[in-house]
Amino acid sequence: MHAAETVSTGFLFLAPWLVFAPVIGLLTNIVLGAWFMKRPWGENAVGIVASSASGATFIISVLLTYSLSANHGELPPWYLAEWIHIGDLTLDWQFRVDSLSTTMMLFVSGVATLIHIYAIGYMREDVRFKNDVGRYPRFFVFFNLFLAMMMILVSADSYLMLFVGWEGVGLCSFLLIGFWYELDTLGRPSWANSNAGNKAFIVNRIGDFGFLIAGFIMFWAFGSFQFDVVFEAAQHVAPGVILAITLLMLVGVAGKSAQIPLYVWLPDAMAGPTPVSALIHAATMVTAGVYLIARSAELYTLVPEAQFIVALTGAATALFAATIAVGQYDIKKVLAYSTISQLGFMVAAVGMGAFVAGMFHLVTHAFFKALLFLSAGSVILGLERGHHHAEHSHHEGHKDHKGKHSPNVRAERRASEAKPGDEAFDPNDMRNMGGMRKTMPVTFWLYMIGTLALAGIVPFAGFWSKDEILLEASLHYPIVYWLLTIAAFFTAFYMGRQIWMVFFGEPRHEAAAHAEESKPIITVPLMVLAALSLLGGVLNLPFEGFHNLGHWLEYTFHEVESLPLDTGVAGISTGLALLAILASWFIYGRNPLRAGEVDPLKRQLGPAFVVAERKWFVDEIYHAIIVTPFVKVSQFLADVIDGRFWHDWFHETVIAGTYNWVSNIGLDRYADQRGIDALANGLGRLTQWFAGILRKVQNGFVRSYALSVLLGVVLIVGYLILK
Amino acid sequence: MVPINYYIVLSAILFTIGALGVLVRRNALIIFMSIELMLNAANLAMVAFSSVLQSFSGQIFVFFVIAVAAAEVAVGLALIVEIFKSKRSIDVDQISSLKG
Numbered sequence: 001m002h003a004a005e006t007v008s009t010g011f012l013f014l015a016p017w018l019v020f021a022p023v024i025g026l027l028t029n030i031v032l033g034a035w036f037m038k039r040p041w042g043e044n045a046v047g048i049v050a051s052s053a054s055g056a057t058f059i060i061s062v063l064l065t066y067s068l069s070a071n072h073g074e075l076p077p078w079y080l081a082e083w084i085h086i087g088d089l090t091l092d093w094q095f096r097v098d099s100l101s102t103t104m105m106l107f108v109s110g111v112a113t114l115i116h117i118y119a120i121g122y123m124r125e126d127v128r129f130k131n132d133v134g135r136y137p138r139f140f141v142f143f144n145l146f147l148a149m150m151m152i153l154v155s156a157d158s159y160l161m162l163f164v165g166w167e168g169v170g171l172c173s174f175l176l177i178g179f180w181y182e183l184d185t186l187g188r189p190s191w192a193n194s195n196a197g198n199k200a201f202i203v204n205r206i207g208d209f210g211f212l213i214a215g216f217i218m219f220w221a222f223g224s225f226q227f228d229v230v231f232e233a234a235q236h237v238a239p240g241v242i243l244a245i246t247l248l249m250l251v252g253v254a255g256k257s258a259q260i261p262l263y264v265w266l267p268d269a270m271a272g273p274t275p276v277s278a279l280i281h282a283a284t285m286v287t288a289g290v291y292l293i294a295r296s297a298e299l300y301t302l303v304p305e306a307q308f309i310v311a312l313t314g315a316a317t318a319l320f321a322a323t324i325a326v327g328q329y330d331i332k333k334v335l336a337y338s339t340i341s342q343l344g345f346m347v348a349a350v351g352m353g354a355f356v357a358g359m360f361h362l363v364t365h366a367f368f369k370a371l372l373f374l375s376a377g378s379v380i381l382g383l384e385r386g387h388h389h390a391e392h393s394h395h396e397g398h399k400d401h402k403g404k405h406s407p408n409v410r411a412e413r414r415a416s417e418a419k420p421g422d423e424a425f426d427p428n429d430m431r432n433m434g435g436m437r438k439t440m441p442v443t444f445w446l447y448m449i450g451t452l453a454l455a456g457i458v459p460f461a462g463f464w465s466k467d468e469i470l471l472e473a474s475l476h477y478p479i480v481y482w483l484l485t486i487a488a489f490f491t492a493f494y495m496g497r498q499i500w501m502v503f504f505g506e507p508r509h510e511a512a513a514h515a516e517e518s519k520p521i522i523t524v525p526l527m528v529l530a531a532l533s534l535l536g537g538v539l540n541l542p543f544e545g546f547h548n549l550g551h552w553l554e555y556t557f558h559e560v561e562s563l564p565l566d567t568g569v570a571g572i573s574t575g576l577a578l579l580a581i582l583a584s585w586f587i588y589g590r591n592p593l594r595a596g597e598v599d600p601l602k603r604q605l606g607p608a609f610v611v612a613e614r615k616w617f618v619d620e621i622y623h624a625i626i627v628t629p630f631v632k633v634s635q636f637l638a639d640v641i642d643g644r645f646w647h648d649w650f651h652e653t654v655i656a657g658t659y660n661w662v663s664n665i666g667l668d669r670y671a672d673q674r675g676i677d678a679l680a681n682g683l684g685r686l687t688q689w690f691a692g693i694l695r696k697v698q699n700g701f702v703r704s705y706a707l708s709v710l711l712g713v714v715l716i717v718g719y720l721i722l723k
Numbered sequence: 724m725v726p727i728n729y730y731i732v733l734s735a736i737l738f739t740i741g742a743l744g745v746l747v748r749r750n751a752l753i754i755f756m757s758i759e760l761m762l763n764a765a766n767l768a769m770v771a772f773s774s775v776l777q778s779f780s781g782q783i784f785v786f787f788v789i790a791v792a793a794a795e796v797a798v799g800l801a802l803i804v805e806i807f808k809s810k811r812s813i814d815v816d817q818i819s820s821l822k823g
Binding site for chain 2: 698699700701702703706707710
């Protein structure tokens with residue numbers, strides 16, 4: 001240990017630049033974005049600034065990882081600035097670089113950079129479909145802000161600093177879900193997107209409430225937020241305190257990582273542009289909860305009860321969300337529920353104490369889910385292109401000012417779309433797709449890779465990570481194992497369904513028939529992600545000498561069990577996955593869905609499918625038991641308590657009435673009229689009366705004046721004589 | 724030689740007659756004459772004391788009083804003439820426009 005002081009810390013001094021780099025990027029785009037956009041190369045410039053900021057973050061992460069491994073996994077925290085010094089509490093802004101945080105940094109910044117590049121191409125088309133090109137830089141400002149906040153979150157040295165990042169990414173999520181805040185997902189004027197953003201923000205506030213209380217207890221029990229201090233002190237307090245902290249933290253995790261019962265915001269969050277869904281609502285931000293549990297490993301391992309609850313929450317979420325995904329028609333909603341389900345896998349893993357397995361799945365999931373979302377984005381764009389193409393050939397005669405983006409076009413388009421009975425084309429709806437493997441072959445193959453990785457087919461990344469979780473579960477909690485195994489079956493089934501519906505069969509809409517393949521700026525980042533999804537398993541293969549991630553994270557978790565491959569568990573899960581894909585082929589692939597047809601599974605399962613389609617009615621139940629009573633209570637408070645009681649009765653009757661009574665009767669009639677008025681009038685009358693007496697002296701007769709002079713003289717003289 | 728008492732008594736009688744005249748008469752000229760009577764009563768007293776006390780102060784005072792009385796007569800008669808012009812009367816009871 002004494003040698004540690006002499007060892008150079010390498011690139012540790014770059015740690016703050018993890019945050020500074022994206023902040024510089026976003027400031028550049030705030031200041032110069034509008035100026036850029038006036039130039040023909042403006043969008044490229046904005047995109048390149050943002051992507052290089054993200055790329056710089058990735059390079060810094062690589063350098064930090066290199067320095068960390070050169071120092072055998074031990075680096076002191078990097079002090080940046082004094083933050084909070086109040087009483088006994090000393091909290092500084094310090095960056096923690098250990099193997100867990102660098103793992104997060106690497107994949108977050110890596111995936112973020114790829115998605116930034118993808119977004120350059122995606123948003124260029126998106127802003128044109130929605131006729132507001134000027135909004136382009138804003139997207140990248142939010143994206144860079146998100147990256148900065150995520151870096152604060154993962155490099156935090158204390159729970160409070162982590163919370164800053166935690167709230168920051170929540171803010172960015174809100175801003176980006178409502179990126180087209182005045183539209184709905186179909187581009188029609190509506191508050192739907194903005195409502196989705198609100199929902200995400202408010203549900204996350206409920207989770208944050210749990211996190212905050214956990215933080216308060218932590219401060220009360222340990223007097224510190226710093227990870228090392230808390231972990232050390234936690235060894236010496238009653239387990240009840242730790243149990244409270246960990247379970248309340250689980251509420252926060254359920255909010256951020258979309259677990260039961262707070263997952264409801266994530267499907268609605270798909271209202272954001274697809275790169276947002278990929279980066280924030282699939283690959284990175286939603287894993288913050290998993291990271292929080294992994295980071296708090298030393299707290300969770302102290303209380304097995306909490307671990308079991310966490311694992312069970314995760315497993316239940318995994319299965320529950322997977323069943324819903326089966327009944328969805330929106331290509332992004334399927335992926336959203338899949339994300340919730342996969343997050344359930346991760347939460348279950350870290351809950352069981354299988355932190356390496358959880359982190360492994362977190363990383364591989366980031367690769368293949370980002371790939372799937374971005375490919376879905378590519379499909380959506382292809383479909384929108386096809387839709388435009390089809391529209392153009394329809395209105396060949398009057399293709400007036402399409403392609404120009406004057407504000408008038410926007411207004412006209414909205415006016416035309418607001419017409420009743422005009423059904424907007426939904427490019428997200430899988431029922432509008434079909435046969436797209438011919439029109440978008442590159443996207444098709446990329447999507448296939450993502451699907452196989454998600455379904456857990458050998459040798460794709462998802463197989464290795466999911467299998468590790470299942471293996472750990474089979475050793476610790478059988479119930480969790482079975483829940484997760486069934487969830488894995490559903491996973492393969494809904495992904496199979498999606499593949500058959502989107503890419504096979506005949507086009508069910510002319511937009512699908514005319515879909516066009518995306519440009520390289522969109523497909524090339526996808527290829528990188530596809531390669532990672534294919535090879536990501538190398539990170540931690542279950543063979544002797546290949547537990548790379550396990551050994552790497554050992555620096556942080558100290559005790560890591562490296563399990564060998566269990567052919568039984570792996571065989572069952574792979575067999576079930578293949579069975580599920582086969583089943584999906586039987587239902588959706590053998591007889592492809594035709595336009596206007598009811599979903600074949602719905603025909604066979606009936607009500608059971610409707611339950612999945614309607615998401616187990618959870619939104620309705622929440623609406624009935626939380627939102628409606630809340631609205632009722634609010635209305636009651638507003639109308640009865642505030643309106644009638646406070647305003648009408650208390651204010652108008654009691655206060656205003658008393659005031660009027662006091663001023664009219666008390667002050668006006670008595671004090672003013674009878675008091676002050678009477679005094680003033682009385683003085684006047686007294687003067688008049690006195691003057692009335694005195695005026696009689698002034699009688700106008702000189703004789704009487706002379707007499708008074710005489711009398712006066714007599715008086716004075718008499719006085720002088722008699723003195 | 725006539726004792727001083729006689730002068731004083733005479734003077735007092737004259738002054739009283741004058742004062743009564745001022746108080747009871749309405750004719751402005753009569754009132755004026757009464758005032759002169761009072762002045763001269765005082766003059767008489769002062770001259771008498773001056774002779775008794777062998778001092779000239781009293782006599783000098785009398786000269787002053789006579790001079791002032793002459794000026795007073797000039798002003799007073801002019802006033803009376805003006806009052807008569809406007810009111811066609813010199814009855815002082817008629818001159819009561821300052822009655823309160």
